[in-house]
Amino acid sequence: MIKPTDTDKEQLDIFLKQVMSHWQxxxxxxxxxxxxxxxxxxxxxxxxxxxxxxxxxxxxxxxxxxxxxxxxxxxxxxxxxxxxxxxxxxxxxxxxxxxxxxxxxxxxxxxxxxxxxxxxxxxxxxxxxxxxxxxxxxxxxxxxxxxxxxxxxxxxxxxxxxxxxxxxxxxxxxxxxxxxxxxxxxxxxxxxxxxxxxxxxxxxxxxxxxxxxxxxxxxxxQEKSERLLLNILPEMIAEKLKHQHTTIADSFHEVSVLFADLVGFTELSSNIPPQRLVELLNEIFTIFDKLAEHHQIEKIKTIGDAYMAVAGLPIPRSDHAQAIAYMALDMQKAINKFNQERNLSFCIRIGISTDPVVAGVIGLKKFAYDLWGDTVNTASRMESHGLAGCIQVCEASHQCLKEKFVLEKRGLIKIKGKGEMMTYLLKSAIAN
Structure with a gap:
């Protein structure tokens, strides 16, 4: 979860006071x-x-x-x-x-x-x-x-x-x-x-x-509902939703989107009981959630065994690409540690893309904060066309990361719906 700046904290404090005064x-x-x-x-x-x-x-x-x-x-x-x-x-x-x-x-x-x-x-x-x-x-x-x-x-x-x-x-x-x-x-x-x-x-x-x-x-x-709402939506979006009854949609000039998928998870699901499978998935995604909070990254959603997160919204930040890169590297380390402790063999495939997106909340029921745009599609393709155990990034992400991270050029690969794209594999951060 993104940690707001001092200004955003002040705005959140004002919002919470308004909520409390509503109850008189x-x-x-x-x-x-x-x-x-x-x-x-x-x-x-x-x-x-x-x-x-x-x-x-x-x-x-x-x-x-x-x-x-x-x-x-x-x-x-x-x-x-x-x-x-x-x-x-x-x-x-x-x-x-x-x-x-x-x-x-x-x-x-x-x-x-x-x-x-x-x-x-x-x-x-x-x-x-x-x-x-x-x-x-x-x-x-x-x-x-x-x-x-x-x-x-x-x-x-x-x-x-x-x-x-x-x-x-x-x-x-x-x-x-x-x-x-x-x-x-x-x-x-x-x-x-x-x-x-x-x-x-x-x-x-x-x-x-x-x-x-x-x-x-x-x-x-009311406090419990507030906590539940803030677990579903970012603080700023939750505030808007309380006071704005129209569609909530904001454009962000540049963010970095991450998709992660557990390789072989579908095959594993046929070999272990469903309850145990869900327990393992919950343990892994809980670790990812803690990493997202640590790196001040916004978790968007999970789809099956896929995990989606973004850096740079709803509060814009200049180091969004670096933050998402550190998050991806830590996710790899976390999976390796998870396998060692439980004698398992999970492998994670990650894709990252950087560019503009539109983010917001739509619909009347079961609100969810989501992203739209070509950047989201590209990040998804970077993951699905990537290599098991690797972090694949697009050219735009490479330009943002090349000064502080070690990246290996993978070359042109054919991406469904995109044609050929130059891609890179993120290896590690450059030691200071």
Whole structure:
């Protein structure tokens, strides 16, 4: 597979971002659900702290207005100021590493700064405690609405609030200020508020987790389809195919095409089981694929026991002929090594041609990137009219390779449909 240049990599990165944005994914699939939930929790806590600061100012203003006595106003102001400072501290912590590491602590602190600190301060200043159900319900509903994560965290904040009230009530209230039924009624309201909040958070998070898993499955399927598509088509062509619904065809001024065929493979197929035959062919072509990737050459297709590759497209390169020549020589070495390791006698015949081609994708189903032109026909003829174990090249390829490779003149041979052509056998690369 051709390795793109830096410019092509940038274009591919832009393309992949467009693919991901198509799925409208708010977070990377490489983030775990826990990581995404923690990020959302921190963002919501920041917003909640800001809103609570504004609400606190209105509450302070209210108490300053309704308390006639100066002492009462001062006490209410002090309580409100302490609560505001706690909320402000939570908002500040949300901006740094502490908030990113411990958002659960900020969650509980925000809740208890309103429900517990206010109760404790009221007990200290006024020496009594009464259930302010309105404030508690508002706090619990606010957090369930704005920070709907980890229902057990909501439960902890609620139990902490109720425990704080009961402890303070035991120490500061010797007698009931209101009828017993009043406290029972308030307790029922608070109980069902907590149940509804926790159940709502549980259902919300369950839904979000299901959505996350579904989105991740879709993205993994999309990623898999991308990999499959890039295994079939070059990156640039795959990108064009996504955005272009017409025929994709490009002309290339000069490329080098290679055809390779396993000599005697047809005869061998009659002597070994078909499954074993396919396994051997797969092993050989897998080796060729790795060589193509190493030499930055584009594999086009396989036809039976024939292998076709090209250098110089879809990204043009000036050293296309040299690259395809190195590929051919390495294919010969690979076959020899393959035979030695498995005690086999495969022989490969290779043909190379250099000149213009047209490349593209046609049709509606089973897309394949293919080449057309006289260069392709010539490369095929160089292979089919070549010699077993040899690499035969045409005159155009010879002109590109003669400075860096050892070539042996084979002479004029009659090529079907082409007449007589001067051909050469590629032997080796000239040592530097």
């Amino acid at each position: 994914n708010p977070a990377s699939i490489f983030d775990s659900y826990t990581t995404q939930r923690q990020k959302m929790m921190l963002d919501r806590l920041r917003l909640q702290a800001q809103i609570m600061l504004i609400v606190g100012l209105t509450v302070i203003a209210f108490f300053l207005w309704v308390n006639v006595q100066a002492a009462g106003k001062i006490s209410a102001f002090k309580i409100g100021l302490v609560v505001e400072l706690m909320i402000g501290a939570c908002w500040f912590l949300c901006q740094n590493n502490f908030g990113r590491r411990y958002p659960q602590i900020i969650f509980l602190t925000l809740c208890w700064s309103v429900t517990c600190i206010a109760q404790i301060a009221t007990a200290l200043f006024f020496n009594f405690v009464e259930p302010r159900i309105g404030i508690l319900i508002l706090m619990f509903l606010t957090q369930a609405t704005m920070v709907p994560v980890l229902w057990h965290l909501h439960l902890i904040s609620q139990i902490g609030t109720i425990t704080c009230y009961l402890v303070l009530y035991f120490f500061y209230n010797s007698t009931l200020k209101y009828p017993f039924t009043y406290y029972v009624e308030q307790g029922i309201y608070l109980f069902w508020t907590c149940i509804i909040c926790n159940f709502s958070v549980y259902l919300y998070e369950k839904l979000r987790k299901n959505e996350y898993n579904t989105r991740k499955e879709l993205e993994l399927a």
